[in-house]
Amino acid sequence: MTVVNQNTDGTVLKDANGLHERFSHEQIYLMTAERRIKVDRDYHSLENSVFALKYGNLKISDFADHKVQKGLWLESLIQEYIRFEEIGKKHPVLQAKGFKQRKVSLGVKCLKFLLPILKSVVVERWSEANGGKEVSYKLPSPRHFRRLHDVYIESNCDPLALVSLKTGPKSRTLCHPDDLKLWLEYSCLYADRKRPSMRECYLSLVARIDEVNEERSGTGQRLHHKPSRKCFEKLIKEMGAYYLMAKRHGEEYARRKYAxxxxxxxxxxxxxxxxxxxxxxxxxxxxxxxxxxxxxxxxxxxxxxxxxxxxxxxxxxxxxxxxxxxxxxxxxxxxxxxxxxxxxxxxxxxxxxxxxxxxxxxxxxxxxxxxxxxxxxxxxxxxxxxxxxxxxxxxxxxxxxxxxxxxxxxxxxx
Structure with missing residues (x-):
């Protein structure tokens, strides 16, 4: 819901359907105390809009463990840099390492000196927290670190902004097994004798997901994600022509046709x-x-x-x-x-x-x-x-x- 108007009498909110509803300050306070409402400040700002467009409704728990761990490790690296930047060159670690720059900044020369020091501090801290097990990753270049720092600050210091969205051959897809099971169930409808179109199967899946999510939202269960139409059609095409013929016309017909x-x-x-x-x-x-x-x-x-x-x-x-x-x-x-x-x-x-x-x-x-x-x-x-x-x-x-x-x-x- 979005704030439309706010004064001494109360607050007017607009829901997703465009309907306005008035709440008193007491109602807002009680819902906040009971954790029935969550306030996202500056939600419609440019930075948050870009962030929401990139990650949508995904949470950090929706990603693979190795991606989450690396994102949190990068967050520790950036937070350590922020501490160094606040104290400046009087930081005891920088004095011990012989830091000679005029100030701590995101410049290339400064980061080339700082990044190995930051890594050693973060690795030592993570090792203590993990019972002596060393957790370390390859350092980003100064330019990439500056980009990660800016993205992290613009996202209101949300570690989700540091999680990689890479979906290459060696990365895990974002689909949950429960979601995939539902997608496969409706992709098989394309092989029906009535010969429905891919669009009809996709719309049936979307309607089913909306229905299930409405039931799950009241119980606090994980909501199903909707696949893109391109992803859904790819699932259908991967079934193969033989499977399609066998489902529509029988196994014997498919064997004769594709012998x-x-x-x-x-x-x-x-x-x-x-x-x-x-x-x-x-x-x-x-x-x-x-x-x-x-x-x-x-x-x-x-x-x-x-x-x-x-x-x-x-x-x-x-x-x-x-x-x-x-x-x-x-x-x-x-x-x-x-x-x-x-x-x-x-x-x-x-x-x-x-x-x-x-x-x-x-x-x-x-x-x-x-x-x-x-x-x-x-x-x-x-x-x-x-x-x-x-x-x-x-x-x-x-x-x-x-x-x-x-x-x-x-x-x-x-």
Whole structure:
């Protein structure tokens, strides 16, 4: 609510719908004492407007722990500088370090001298507060420190202004698992037989969030965040055309329409050809989608909340079954040709060996020559009485182009 008029009789406030309501000074005092009202001074000033536009309704608790910790560490650094600035060059630490500048300022030369001193003071103070554990970060440059100082002062000394909004590959998205679960539920409505538009699904989600937030606001629970329309449409597009066809027309229709083999290669038995592919996935999103997130403990959620890992999968072409799945920090298909020491490849050969299968080839989206490596590993896994003759691979392999990405399928020349 915004103050419209204030005099000796009371205060007139305007709500979000533009309606005016009058309150006496006694009512305002009682609501403040009971903590039913919070006063944001200078809310419509230029500085606060820019701050609200940047962070919206986000609180510092909505961010990842490592971002919050770094923001608070930078706040301690700035507060220590403010203390040095108030005392000036008579500060005992500056006198001990031989400070020779005319005054403490945000100049480049002064900050180059001050920043290492400020860091040592802050690190020592944080270590004492954390039981001797050292908490330290890379110092910002003098220019960046001056920018952080100005932003912190303009935001009325709110540490939220120092929290990074970076959302790159190594940072966690701002969506909460509960929000993501609700978003995925309504993104799946797009695959309905009635063929609703993305706009209809998005408006249904927004209406549902407004309804749930209205119920939660009275109980003090965390309110759901609304995704942008671009973010919501991205969730829909990531479902894939096969999933869309399977939901709208049935699994059999989708299999016929998007079959991997269209007569080019005749598959006679399971295990004849194995395909391998890899993706970089967000574990929190994957576990939420698989309905596993609610089963994890708090420590397990904290461990996987920011993790983005490479998922490598081996798939049997005949049965469309996943033979092996491996999580790792790095892309592994590029190093498969060096040797059979990868976990996914070991899982695959173990499975094939137990089924007494003999694979004739392996295909990966990178197009690497895996055939010789695969046969060597597989023949080591077969029982002695069932080992076949050595297969000639590599140079004499027949190569066939498949898919628009020029993926290569390698078959042996027996």
């Amino acid at each position: 991997i083999v269209h007569g080019g290669l005749m598959i006679e038995r399971p295990g004849q050809i194995v395909e391998m592919d890899e993706w970089k996935v967000n574990l929190a999103v994957l576990l939420t989608h698989l309905r596993v997130w609610q089963l994890l403990s708090e420590k397990e959620r904290e461990a996987v909340s920011r993790a983005r890992v490479w998922l490598t999968v081996a798939i049997d072409r005949a049965t469309k079954c996943i033979l092996a799945m491996h999580f790792s920090r790095h892309a592994l298909l590029s190093v498969f040709a060096r040797g059979p020491g990868n976990g996914c490849l070991r899982q695959d050969t173990n499975f094939v060996g137990r089924r007494r299968w003999r694979s004739l080839g392996i295909r990966a989206h990178t197009g690497n020559d895996f055939y010789g490596c695969w046969c060597r590993v597989h023949q080591q896994r077969l029982p002695r009485g069932r080992r076949s003759a050595p297969l000639h691979a590599g140079v004499s392999a027949k190569r066939k182009a498949s898919s628009a990405r020029n993926d290569r399928i390698l078959l042996p020349d027996l």
